[in-house]
Amino acid sequence: MKTRLHFTFFLIPLLLCSFIIKDKQKINIVFIGDSITAGVRHPEEISPGRYAGEYLQQQAVFARVQVANQGVSGFTTLNFLPGQPAFANVKAAADAFYADKQAALIFSIMLGTNDSAVKGPTGAPVAPAAYRANLKAIADALFAAYPGCKVMINYPIWYSENTHNTSTYMKEGQLRILQYKKQIDTLVALYKQDKSRRLFMGDKAAYDYFKQHSTTDFKPENGPYGVFYLHPNEKGDRVLGAFWAKAILKIAQ
Structure with a gap:
């Protein structure tokens, strides 16, 4: 009798755990962006998307987390418009994920750095x-x-106001980034009442973080106007991935 009771007490928690695991959601995430999304070593070795996926998996909230990195250096919103090759690549990655109807599909977009440039990238x-x-x-x-x-x-x-490589960014570009933030706010508000098209505000905090940690979380790059800060280093990629992951947690559950 005692042995049977011990077995019952062991079995109940095991059964409960199995039910919990079954209830966990699987999520697939496609990251869309430029060289900052592509990361230090594109696509899967060192990138914010990879670290975001690892962060989410470590939370033990989801049964499985899969990510696809569609960051392309130098690209703007124009490069990712429907009909463009970059959008076709996004679709190819998403199609593979969408085949699994049991998993949620999330697109995380961070574009604007190249759009904001004074000249150089497509349409800037x-x-x-x-x-x-x-x-x-x-x-x-x-x-x-x-x-x-x-x-x-x-x-x-954020990027530094003296940013100038093969493209020109500078203070004018940085001021445009501030205007873009307002445009994102407007766009998210537009979709707020639309239940069929679920567009959400993502991360808003990384801008200020990187502004305050430029010398520790960016790669120093040399330009015509001195050392500038545009691309996160490996530490910065980890930090940015964590910011994105926390925003994904808010919308995925």
């Missing part, structure tokens, strides 16, 4: 209203292709 400088329109076109195409998906738009992160 992109006017704030056009930037919002481009993000809307990308999101709407994703909603149409993947009913039930969620789209999250993150604020672009």
